[in-house]
Amino acid sequence: MSRQKQPLDLTDVSIPTHVAIIMDGNGRWARKRGLPRQAGHRAGVENLRRVIDACVEFGIKILTIYAFSTENWGRPESEVRGLMRIFRRVLDQELDELHAQGVCLHHLGDLSGVATDLQKKVLHALDLTKDNDRLILNVAFNYGGRAEILHAVQKMLADDISPDELTEELFSSYLFTHGLPDPDLVIRTSGELRVSNFLIWQAAYAEFYGAPEYWPDFGREELYDALKAYNRRERRYGLLSEP
Ligand code: FPP
Numbered sequence: 001m002s003r004q005k006q007p008l009d010l011t012d013v014s015i016p017t018h019v020a021i022i023m024d025g026n027g028r029w030a031r032k033r034g035l036p037r038q039a040g041h042r043a044g045v046e047n048l049r050r051v052i053d054a055c056v057e058f059g060i061k062i063l064t065i066y067a068f069s070t071e072n073w074g075r076p077e078s079e080v081r082g083l084m085r086i087f088r089r090v091l092d093q094e095l096d097e098l099h100a101q102g103v104c105l106h107h108l109g110d111l112s113g114v115a116t117d118l119q120k121k122v123l124h125a126l127d128l129t130k131d132n133d134r135l136i137l138n139v140a141f142n143y144g145g146r147a148e149i150l151h152a153v154q155k156m157l158a159d160d161i162s163p164d165e166l167t168e169e170l171f172s173s174y175l176f177t178h179g180l181p182d183p184d185l186v187i188r189t190s191g192e193l194r195v196s197n198f199l200i201w202q203a204a205y206a207e208f209y210g211a212p213e214y215w216p217d218f219g220r221e222e223l224y225d226a227l228k229a230y231n232r233r234e235r236r237y238g239l240l241s242e243p
Contacts, residue, residue: 006221008221008224012231013228013231014230014231015059016060016184016185016230017060017061017062017181017184018060018061018063018064018180018181018182018183019055019062019063019064019184019185019186019226020064020065020066020138020185020187020198020203020206021051021064021186021187021188022066022186022188022189022192022196022198023044023047023048023066023067023189023215023218024188024190024192025040025189025190025191025192025214025215026043026214026215026216028040028190028214029043029214029215029216029217030043032214037079037082038079038086040214040216041086042086043216044215045086045090046216047215047216047219048065050219050220051063051218051219051220051223052098054219054223054224055135056101056102056134056135058223058224058227060135061135061136062135062136062181062183063136064137064138064140064183065137065138065139065140066140066143066196066198067139067141067143068083068109068140068141068142069140069196069198070142070143070144070147071144071196071197084114084118087118088117088118088121091118091122091124091125092121095124095125095128095129098129098137099128099129101135102132102135103129103132103134103135103136104129104130104131104132104133104134104135104136105125105126105139106136106138106180107122107126107139107141107176108138108141108148108176108177109140109141109142109143109144109148109176110142110143110147110151111123111142113142114142122141136180138176138177140176140198140199143198144197145197145198145199145200145201146197146200148201149175149200149201152171152175153174156174171201172201172202175201175202182202182203182204182205182206183199183202183203183206184206184207184230184235185206185207185209185226185227185230186199186203186206186207186208187210187223187226188208188209188210189211189213189214189215190212190215191210191211191212192210193208193210205235205237205238207230207233207235209226209230211225
């Protein structure tokens with residue numbers, strides 16, 4: 001059954017350039033329905049499609065999603081295997097549509113820790129979509145904020161960067177998000193209010209929005225509510241309010 005899209009008023013809504021999402025609550029969504037956790041992850045993928053479409057509709061230029069953290073390897077092996085199966089399937093079945101939609105895929109994280117066939121699929125997707133410019137979709141996959149910072153420091157040491165050369169800009173250029181603006185808005189679904197090692201450098205001045213819905217239920221209208229809440233915030237970057 002296709003649901004009629006409710007018209008949403010975007011006049012006077014300032015659209016953040018970069019939105020980042022911690023897609024939390026797939027497991028609880030499934031449990032509430034007496035379903036296995038994998039069904040929650042599958043519903044999460046379907047929802048990601050809706051949210052990508054909404055980002056394009058709202059004119060958001062960069063969406064970063066937390067798909068799999070360095071800590072997620074510690075989940076039961078069957079769940080990890082199920083998640084990897086989902087990522088493979090998404091790359092096989094959704095890539096052409098994402099490409100046609102003008103989505104440019106970026107990967108944040110360490111691909112070397114991932115199965116070779118999956119690495120190949122990711123690299124193919126990055127290459128296929130590299131010239132698209134409608135929406136940049138950063139997929140944090142085998143990603144951890146602390147690991148990213150260590151990785152950046154290791155690369156800087158290997159490049160013989162001296163302490164007096166080091167600036168915040170230079171440091172940022174060594175992160176997986178190099179060349180991209182920091183997130184303006186970080187959303188976490190499922191009512192949890194934690195950062196969980198996500199973009200810990202880049203989100204220093206992001207506005208944080210906690211959504212009560214589990215990720216599979218966080219759709220276009222809920223993203224619109226998050227944008228409206230973002231518009232009510234005053235971003236001060238450590239300064240004082242305008243008089
Ligand atoms: C959190 O739910 C979600 C994840 C572990 C990430 C998996 C995300 C998806 C499958 C969405 C689609 C992503 C891509 C890139 C295809 P949880 O398992 O932590 O939920 P819980 O806290 O309720 O147990």
